[in-house]
Amino acid sequence: MKGLEMTQFITSLTSLYTFSFSFQQRHREINIKAIKSDNVKIFQRNYYKKSENQLITNLKKRKKSKQMAEKTKKSGGGLAGIVAGDSAISTVGIGMGLNYRGYDIVDLAKNSTFEDVAYLILFGKLPTSKQLEEFLDQIVKARSLPSQLKDILERIPVDVHPMDMMRTVSSFLGLIEPETKENDQYKVAIRLLGIFGPAMAYWYHFAHSGVRITEQTGPKDTIACNLVKLLHLSQTADPIIVKAVDVSLILYAEHDFNASTFAARVTVSTLADFYSGITTAIGTLRGPLHGGANEAVMQYLQNIHSIEEANAFLNESFKSKKLIMGFGHRVYKNGDPRSDIIKEYSKLLSEKQPKYGKKLLYQVSEHIETRVVNEKKKFPNLDFYSASTYHQCGVPTELFTPIFVMSRITGWAAHIFEQRANNKLIRPTSNYTGPQKLSFVPLSQRL
Numbered sequence: 309m310k311g312l313e314m315t316q317f318i319t320s321l322t323s324l325y326t327f328s329f330s331f332q333q334r335h336r337e338i339n340i341k342a343i344k345s346d347n348v349k350i351f352q353r354n355y356y357k358k359s360e361n362q363l364i365t366n367l368k369k370r371k372k373s374k375q376m377a378e379k380t381k382k383s384g385g386g387l388a389g390i391v392a393g394d395s396a397i398s399t400v401g402i403g404m405g406l407n408y409r410g411y412d413i414v415d416l417a418k419n420s421t422f423e424d425v426a427y428l429i430l431f432g433k434l435p436t437s438k439q440l441e442e443f444l445d446q447i448v449k450a451r452s453l454p455s456q457l458k459d460i461l462e463r464i465p466v467d468v469h470p471m472d473m474m475r476t477v478s479s480f481l482g483l484i485e486p487e488t489k490e491n492d493q494y495k496v497a498i499r500l501l502g503i504f505g506p507a508m509a510y511w512y513h514f515a516h517s518g519v520r521i522t523e524q525t526g527p528k529d530t531i532a533c534n535l536v537k538l539l540h541l542s543q544t545a546d547p548i549i550v551k552a553v554d555v556s557l558i559l560y561a562e563h564d565f566n567a568s569t570f571a572a573r574v575t576v577s578t579l580a581d582f583y584s585g586i587t588t589a590i591g592t593l594r595g596p597l598h599g600g601a602n603e604a605v606m607q608y609l610q611n612i613h614s615i616e617e618a619n620a621f622l623n624e625s626f627k628s629k630k631l632i633m634g635f636g637h638r639v640y641k642n643g644d645p646r647s648d649i650i651k652e653y654s655k656l657l658s659e660k661q662p663k664y665g666k667k668l669l670y671q672v673s674e675h676i677e678t679r680v681v682n683e684k685k686k687f688p689n690l691d692f693y694s695a696s697t698y699h700q701c702g703v704p705t706e707l708f709t710p711i712f713v714m715s716r717i718t719g720w721a722a723h724i725f726e727q728r729a730n731n732k733l734i735r736p737t738s739n740y741t742g743p744q745k746l747s748f749v750p751l752s753q754r755l
């Protein structure tokens with residue numbers, strides 16, 4: 309190639325390269341733009357999709373709460389049938405029966421003790437024998453009544469309802485032994501588990517006869533045994549009575565989102581302290597539609613002295629559509645699985661307990677059960693046969709519901725732990741049914 313041709317060749321090569329470079333550059337820019345605009349599109353698409361999803365979710369939520377409001381309305385209110393949250397503590401499950409942490413209540417009542425079950429409910433698994441022994445030691449220590457609490461108990465009059473005294477015990481202990489980092493929720497739970505029985509017995513005996521009891525009985529006495537000895541002011545306790553009380557404590561220990569437990573969860577969901585949760589729960593348990601029913605059952609049973617009187621009571625109740633305490637249940641519409649278990653003990657005591665056993669009381673109870681089931685299709689709940697069981701254990705009627713507290717402290721505590729472990733403020737919404745758009749009336753113009 310000649311010099312000129314060479315120069316032309318290099319020039320055209322250069323321009324080709326420049327063209328190709330600028331083409332590639334341009335192409336890259338176009339690509340970047342395309343990618344950018346694609347991203348924008350993707351972003352926009354995702355954004356709209358997200359807001360669309362959000363909208364759908366919100367609409368679904370709104371539809372669900374509307375359905376729930378309608379369901380609540382249809383079911384007659386009271387949040388009947390409404391699932392209010394998750395819990396791994398017990399099932400009052402339709403079709404699954406009642407179980408605590410996966411163990412059937414029938415097996416627990418047959419093979420366990422209340423301390424065993426309390427440990428299971430509080431800590432999620434059955435204890436080893438060493439753990440159970442240590443747990444009982446802690447409970448025995450927790451029985452000791454501080455002098456300030458004794459002072460308070462001595463000032464509570466004899467004619468108050470013992471549930472108000474129990475509520476005060478929880479509240480007052482919260483003053484003198486508050487929940488702190490050191491005195492944590494587990495320690496407080498065990499303290500209350502240990503102290504409720506002795507505090508109740510201390511108040512009861514002092515208020516009725518001025519006797520100051522010693523809260524400790526034996527160093528290995530279970531809660532049931534300690535309670536029976538304290539109530540009867542005796543060094544010994546009938547094993548049948550102790551067993552009946554022990555089984556009743558197992559049956560009363562836990563029952564998912566019942567009113568008192570739910571109340572405790574609501575209270576601690578505001579980050580309130582443990583004692584506030586328990587004090588709330590005791591107040592909620594007190595009413596006769598819930599825990600107070602065991603006492604209410606005994607109040608009518610004690611006025612019935614024959615099958616004829618039982619019939620007269622039932623005829624009158626059916627006629628006037630009166631609630632028959634100890635029957636019906638929010639969840640169990642075909643029978644409470646705990647009722648058959650406690651009924652066995654009521655029967656056993658009526659046959660075998662020489663001092664407190666009453667054959668007629670059991671017969672009358674069974675007669676009432678048969679008629680209410682056959683004629684009203686309402687089944688006995690745990691409170692119905694607990695009444696005749698406690699009565700035949702020599703427990704004063706007004707202490708029936710406080711004994712429920714001694715047991716349910718385990719369920720309440722476990723629910724407080726569970727609520728706190730994954731807390732969210734419990735605050736539902738109401739369906740507003742009041743007046744709207746009223747014009748304000750100044751005070752001077754109001755009629």
Ligand SMILES: CC(=O)SCCNC(=O)CCNC(=O)[C@H](O)C(C)(C)COP(=O)(O)OP(=O)(O)OC[C@H]1O[C@@H](n2cnc3c(N)ncnc32)[C@H](O)[C@@H]1OP(=O)(O)O
Pocket residue numbers: 384386388596597598599601629630631632633634635636637638639686689690691
């Ligand atoms: C450990 C515990 O807390 S267990 C419960 C202890 N409570 C009692 O024993 C109190 C007596 N029982 C009752 O009041 C109720 O059965 C409750 C509160 C336990 C459950 O209430 P709900 O679920 O609202 O009852 P449910 O919807 O099944 O009632 C349907 C109907 O049966 C009636 N009914 C329910 N229980 C009874 C009863 N024990 N005696 C007479 N009628 C009853 C209701 O009044 C209602 O009648 P209505 O339709 O004419 O208004």
Ligand SMILES: O=C([O-])CC(=O)C(=O)O
Pocket residue numbers: 400560562563565566567598638639689690
């Ligand atoms: O679950 C309920 O509503 C009441 C009850 O039986 C319990 O608390 O033991």
